[in-house]
Amino acid sequence: MRVETVLAAYAQRHPDKTAIICAGERTSYGDLQTSITQAALGLADMGLGLNDKIVLYLPNGLAVVQLLYAAFTLGAVAVPVTTRMTVRELTDFCQDCEAKVLAFHSDQAEQLSGLLAERQGQPAIVVGDAVAGATTPIITMADLLTARSGDLPAVPSDQDECMINYTSGTTGRAKGAIVTHANVLIQNGFIHAVEWRLTGDDVFLVGTPLAHRTGFGRLANALTLGATLVVMESFDAPKAVELIEAHDVTVMGMVPTVCRMMVPEIAKDTARCSSLRRVLVTGEAFPVALKERFIELLPQTRLVSFFAMTEAGGVTSLSHEEQFTHPKSVGRPTPGIEVRVVSEAGDEMAVGEVGELLVCSGPPGAYTVMKGYLNRPEETAATLRDGWLYTGDLSYRDDDGYLYIADRKKDMILSGGFNIYSKEVEGALISHPAVIDAAAVGVLDEMYGEAVAAFVEIAPGDQLAAEDLIAHCREMIASYKKPKYIVFVDELPRNAIGKVLKRKLDTLAPDHLLPLMKRAT
Numbered sequence: 001m002r003v004e005t006v007l008a009a010y011a012q013r014h015p016d017k018t019a020i021i022c023a024g025e026r027t028s029y030g031d032l033q034t035s036i037t038q039a040a041l042g043l044a045d046m047g048l049g050l051n052d053k054i055v056l057y058l059p060n061g062l063a064v065v066q067l068l069y070a071a072f073t074l075g076a077v078a079v080p081v082t083t084r085m086t087v088r089e090l091t092d093f094c095q096d097c098e099a100k101v102l103a104f105h106s107d108q109a110e111q112l113s114g115l116l117a118e119r120q121g122q123p124a125i126v127v128g129d130a131v132a133g134a135t136t137p138i139i140t141m142a143d144l145l146t147a148r149s150g151d152l153p154a155v156p157s158d159q160d161e162c163m164i165n166y167t168s169g170t171t172g173r174a175k176g177a178i179v180t181h182a183n184v185l186i187q188n189g190f191i192h193a194v195e196w197r198l199t200g201d202d203v204f205l206v207g208t209p210l211a212h213r214t215g216f217g218r219l220a221n222a223l224t225l226g227a228t229l230v231v232m233e234s235f236d237a238p239k240a241v242e243l244i245e246a247h248d249v250t251v252m253g254m255v256p257t258v259c260r261m262m263v264p265e266i267a268k269d270t271a272r273c274s275s276l277r278r279v280l281v282t283g284e285a286f287p288v289a290l291k292e293r294f295i296e297l298l299p300q301t302r303l304v305s306f307f308a309m310t311e312a313g314g315v316t317s318l319s320h321e322e323q324f325t326h327p328k329s330v331g332r333p334t335p336g337i338e339v340r341v342v343s344e345a346g347d348e349m350a351v352g353e354v355g356e357l358l359v360c361s362g363p364p365g366a367y368t369v370m371k372g373y374l375n376r377p378e379e380t381a382a383t384l385r386d387g388w389l390y391t392g393d394l395s396y397r398d399d400d401g402y403l404y405i406a407d408r409k410k411d412m413i414l415s416g417g418f419n420i421y422s423k424e425v426e427g428a429l430i431s432h433p434a435v436i437d438a439a440a441v442g443v444l445d446e447m448y449g450e451a452v453a454a455f456v457e458i459a460p461g462d463q464l465a466a467e468d469l470i471a472h473c474r475e476m477i478a479s480y481k482k483p484k485y486i487v488f489v490d491e492l493p494r495n496a497i498g499k500v501l502k503r504k505l506d507t508l509a510p511d512h513l514l515p516l517m518k519r520a521t
Contacts, residue, residue: 002155002181003162003224004072006189008033010226019223021247022062022231029226032065035145039070040152042144043101046123050075050159052100056211057081057090057112059105060233063127063141064210065219067103072162072181075155076100079164079176080211083108084478089174091115093166097176097374103141106131160365164374165213167310167419176374177310180365187313187368188217189224195317195334196278196304198251200226203275205249207235207258213310214282214417218253237261241272248275255283255417257448259290266297273298281305282314283417283449288327306331307405310419312359312389313368315339316403329402330395337361337368339403340388341395349396354406357395358388411502413442415450420481425452428476429483432469434462439492439500440483443516453513454483455505457492464488485513 007029010017015030027035048054054071056078058064064080071078079097081090083105094102094115102119104112106128116124116136124134127141162184164176192198204222206229208215222229230247232239240262243249254262259281266273279294279301286305295303302320307330309315316339318331333339340358341349349355365371369389372380383390394406413420422440429438436457445451458464466486473482493504506517 001185002072003184003220004036004069006185006224007036007069010223014226017226018228020062020065020229020231022060023233025062027062035066036069036073037152038145038148039066040073041148041150042139042146043067043070043076044074044150044153045148046101046125046139048074048076048101049153050155051161052076053079053097053164054101054103055079055081055090055094055097055099057083057085057102057104057108058127058211059083060206060210060215060231061127062231063103065223066141066145067125068163073152073155075153075159077161077164079166080216081166082209082211082478084209084480086474086476086478087111087115088476089478091118092174093176094119096166096174097164101125103127109134161371163216165310175376175379178365178371178374180371182366183313183368183370184220185224188220191314191334191336191368192217192221193225196280198225198227198278202227202250202278203230203247204228205230205232205240205243205247205252207232207240208253208255208417212418213308214253214255218251218280221251235261237265241265244276245272250275250277251280252276252278253280253282255449256281256286256290257283257416259286259294260447263290263293263297266294270297274300276301278302278304282308283414286323288324291323291327306334307403309391309393311370311383312391313361315357315359315391322402326402329398329404331403332401333403341397341403351399352396354394354396357391357393357403357405359391360388363387364389413440413450413452415442415445415452415480416448418480420452422452424477425454425473425481425483428473428481429454429456429469431476432464432472434458434464435469437492437500439502439505441502441505441517443485443513445484445516451484451516452482453485453487453509453516455487455489455492455508457489487513 011029011033017029018026019029019032020027068078101123103125106126109131119136124138126138130140131138160180162181163179166174166176204218206215206218305318306314307316316331317334338360341355343355361367361369364384397403411422425440426438438456440454442450443453489508493501
């Protein structure tokens, strides 16, 4: 079973039903399928074929959906990248996956000119205006969708790779998690539908980037169930309420940060969101007070929160009622997902004891767990062992099987639903010529759950302003990864072999930062 064949079946059964609403335009299943076929023929003419990679560096819009499904139709592999990523990060992804085609928006043409030149004649697609004077062949999305004749190539039945989702690593080097067609369909079309009672009659609203796993999850929910997806080009709380009211949205995905932004807007006139029956929440910890306020405003809405990761998909789920009976838990394993909590030696931990969380759902790639990391055999072997995915998250369970995340074995910060690995931030900081060493940690943040604080040693005699160092980081890594706080220190605390002791950084924190140093759980 393949992702694109499910959408094609809905296009045949319900050609006039609205599939996508974006930028005020409605696209039916029939018209969407026609455009996907034309895009696939166009991509084939550009040389994209079986298992080739197409990188989508695009803002939210219809073109993202068309190109994703056109790639699937050819047996190619889509690599969605949020436009929050810098050109440097995008370049790394393109090189790592050996991208055959790059798709981008014309608004980004100038900043991507260097990358396009480096690609030495490899084809690209621009959404929006044509690009003049480029040294590489660039076709507009409008031209790609021009009617073509011909047959699409047959895709071998054993072609299973669907997408590459890049996730930063503890070393700072990005890793591409290989997602299969089965991963997408089993989770979004079957498990979520049963567990969260989603149907083809629902209208989904997505405000997060479609290139991010949470945004793509709602896209996949909608189009594997034959439902309608309302796409926000970028999140704006008043606009979200407007769209909910205008299109009778029934399901919305969000992270707690989005919930914080929406609550004041909903409070102005709760009737505008009366159609909203279910909200799916993932990301950082969901504060109980925020849950209670949301439900107070919209008592007809049911909250579901879930713990998920790029490599494993959704692992656990916490129902509406359990939000308040077990508010600190990430839930119990979703049916079909097996979990273990083990010691460093691999022994099963007793109830209440902390160990590493392991996840299994059949052979890697067959159900919800990724197939592996692209071009990373050693890291794949370390992460996928004997059918189990070693998550790097430290957890424990109670007598009733509810799981709790105690800490992150991986040095990771969760901000606004996005994963930020401290090693990547530290690498950006240290690349500044005035910086000797740096340590990045997560601190409490009222809006985003966590924010990045960096403790920085600079070379003797050098002077460096915090805002200049933050600006430097913004050029190296996505803006959401940059430090919010910079603390200059004479020397970072280290152990006998020189390793930085992050647990002692609070002794160096200024008074305004110290209360935030205890990480959110």
